[in-house]
Amino acid sequence: MMRAGPSQEEIRRHNLGVLLRHVHLDGPTSRAELTTRMGLNRSTIMALTADLTAAGLVREELPRETGRAGRPSLVVRPESARVYVLAFDIGVDRLVAARVGLGGVILDRREAIRERGAFVLEDVVGRLAAFTAQMLQKTRGDTVCVGVGVAFSGGVRSSDGVVRFSPNIGAVDIPLGEELERRLGLGVPVAVGNDANLGALAEQARGVGVGCRDLIYLHGDVGIGGGVIAAGQLLRGQGGYGGEVGHMVINSGGRPCGCGSRGCLEAEVGERALLEAAGRFGPQIGRDAVRAVVDAADRGDIVAQDALARVGDWLGLGVANLVNIFNPEIVIFGGMLREIYLGAAAQVRSRITTDVLHACRESLRLRTPVLGDDTTLVGAAELAFAQVLADPLDALARVGA
Amino acid sequence: MTPQPVLAVRGLDKSFGPVQVLHDVAFSAYAGEVTALVGDNGAGKSTLVKCLGGIHSIDAGEYLFDGKPVQVTSPREAAELGIEIVYQDLALCDNLDIVQNMFLGRERKSGLVLDEATMEEMAAKTLDGLSVRTVKSIRQLVSSLSGGQRQTVAIAKAVLWNSKVVILDEPTAALGVAQTAQVLELVRRLADNGLAVILISHNMNDVFAVSDRIAALYLGRMAAQVKASDVTHSQVVELITSGRSGELGLQNVNGVTA
Numbered sequence A: 001m002m003r004a005g006p007s008q009e010e011i012r013r014h015n016l017g018v019l020l021r022h023v024h025l026d027g028p029t030s031r032a033e034l035t036t037r038m039g040l041n042r043s044t045i046m047a048l049t050a051d052l053t054a055a056g057l058v059r060e061e062l063p064r065e066t067g068r069a070g071r072p073s074l075v076v077r078p079e080s081a082r083v084y085v086l087a088f089d090i091g092v093d094r095l096v097a098a099r100v101g102l103g104g105v106i107l108d109r110r111e112a113i114r115e116r117g118a119f120v121l122e123d124v125v126g127r128l129a130a131f132t133a134q135m136l137q138k139t140r141g142d143t144v145c146v147g148v149g150v151a152f153s154g155g156v157r158s159s160d161g162v163v164r165f166s167p168n169i170g171a172v173d174i175p176l177g178e179e180l181e182r183r184l185g186l187g188v189p190v191a192v193g194n195d196a197n198l199g200a201l202a203e204q205a206r207g208v209g210v211g212c213r214d215l216i217y218l219h220g221d222v223g224i225g226g227g228v229i230a231a232g233q234l235l236r237g238q239g240g241y242g243g244e245v246g247h248m249v250i251n252s253g254g255r256p257c258g259c260g261s262r263g264c265l266e267a268e269v270g271e272r273a274l275l276e277a278a279g280r281f282g283p284q285i286g287r288d289a290v291r292a293v294v295d296a297a298d299r300g301d302i303v304a305q306d307a308l309a310r311v312g313d314w315l316g317l318g319v320a321n322l323v324n325i326f327n328p329e330i331v332i333f334g335g336m337l338r339e340i341y342l343g344a345a346a347q348v349r350s351r352i353t354t355d356v357l358h359a360c361r362e363s364l365r366l367r368t369p370v371l372g373d374d375t376t377l378v379g380a381a382e383l384a385f386a387q388v389l390a391d392p393l394d395a396l397a398r399v400g401a
Numbered sequence B: 001m002t003p004q005p006v007l008a009v010r011g012l013d014k015s016f017g018p019v020q021v022l023h024d025v026a027f028s029a030y031a032g033e034v035t036a037l038v039g040d041n042g043a044g045k046s047t048l049v050k051c052l053g054g055i056h057s058i059d060a061g062e063y064l065f066d067g068k069p070v071q072v073t074s075p076r077e078a079a080e081l082g083i084e085i086v087y088q089d090l091a092l093c094d095n096l097d098i099v100q101n102m103f104l105g106r107e108r109k110s111g112l113v114l115d116e117a118t119m120e121e122m123a124a125k126t127l128d129g130l131s132v133r134t135v136k137s138i139r140q141l142v143s144s145l146s147g148g149q150r151q152t153v154a155i156a157k158a159v160l161w162n163s164k165v166v167i168l169d170e171p172t173a174a175l176g177v178a179q180t181a182q183v184l185e186l187v188r189r190l191a192d193n194g195l196a197v198i199l200i201s202h203n204m205n206d207v208f209a210v211s212d213r214i215a216a217l218y219l220g221r222m223a224a225q226v227k228a229s230d231v232t233h234s235q236v237v238e239l240i241t242s243g244r245s246g247e248l249g250l251q252n253v254n255g256v257t258a
Ligand SMILES: Nc1ncnc2c1ncn2[C@@H]1O[C@H](COP(=O)(O)OP(=O)(O)OP(=O)(O)O)[C@@H](O)[C@H]1O
Pocket: B016, B021, B039, B040, B041, B042, B043, B044, B045, B046, B047, B048
């Protein structure tokens, strides 16, 4: 038998998700505006809003005082204080846990320094679970957790959330999603993604890349991760490891890389390359050490200037290759690459001018993240919201709300 | 193909007494773009933007705003067109808070009297629209702010009244790296929000980090105005130091006489 078209019920569920996504991403929105944006009639919007209200996902109310006269129309706003997700960001040097309300509001947040050294799953999961317990203690009884998302600085298998590799953290074949789900014991599925991939999605949803269908996000965290969005879709690759631009070889036989290869982008541009070139490879590490080099360069230290220029040149070469291949509208420099880009933009852009096809660079925009250091965390939150936005009622039923 | 500039001057001459400091200058600024204005000390950058802002009168030349010829003979006329200049010294009052500073000298001009709540809301909205997250309270005294925060307030003040062109004369010169980064991001955001931004800077990283176009003045003449994606660092340095770089720039520098 031929598959019938979508049923009334399927269409309704889909529309509920679409409406909720509008309100989630754009904040309080009037019914009239939703009617226009979704191309549905007023009564349908009213019915959908009523369903989402009954489910406790949105609420209708008068907009805040505008100071203008006249009767303002009702707006649909997300139930940010009631419906939330847990978002975790596992970077090389820091662990972040946050409770993020529908609509993207960070309601609560905990952060800890992660010591470099061997990756101990027990330890990381234990600390995130402890943060969660602290945050949950402060939540009201009527709140509901609809998802858990994790951004991880490494390659994550999309099918099961297993961390396959992470040259800068040292986790190999670690069942992170499964273990975290067990330890949290919330009965809520845990989704795990690569931090730079999630950063790309976050900047596209809420950051400097809103409205961009072709976007590249580069995330510097000791090494370099990448998230490529092409024609509106994140390039995931077969197993989920797409976008590992940090291991694009740009200097054959160059500096050794944590992945075992040589001359990878992250080997030439990463934290260690910068610190060594600046003669500052030592006890000071991480973001502060990178900032110290940029600062020294700004104050006229010629060794630091030279190091930054060299690293900027390699970064420009890597970006030039990416721009020629993907023809993005925007390239975003996040994590420690924000400091490197701003401190070495002359080199980065000179490379792009000389090495990129004119047609690919003429309207290219180079930017830093609007979400700042929260880009990857926000990406984890958006990953966690994916279920409830795809099918709100089904997702609520699954978490037993 | 080329969009119409919001602001353009052609054939601009400016002398101070017997000394001519701007010769036949052409310059344009576009909505949604940052145009960097570069040049050696004394090249005429500040003088040019003061002409644009109505602080200096021009001796000769055409001034177009939105494609129409205009006369800009005072800062007030410039402000009426939507042109704002943020100076190095910032002109903020230390003993007033952020909101008060943002409205300082503005209440009368717009003709309407604003209540505190409205001013506070407008100030908060403006800072929010620029994604400014570094100031804790808009009721903080300006004297308690860092250099970067003061720059931020001065810039926010300039965009408060729906300005169309914002001119920044060396906004990062006195700032450290962290604050420079924040101001650069703010400069970029102004343009991304649709304003035409003119940025004077001596720092080539700052220029390349945020500009869409680069205009290089050399001894009072416009050596070239180019798209930033079409030039390299060394070409811009050549334009600044010798007025030309290969095909670009003034082709007859030595023959030029004032
Ligand atoms: N009010 C004035 N009266 C007389 N000469 C002036 C005046 N303002 C500027 N000049 C002269 O005009 C020339 C251009 O000065 P201007 O301040 O525009 O340079 P600039 O490019 O901004 O330099 P800097 O990078 O040092 O700020 C200089 O020779 C300067 O001495």
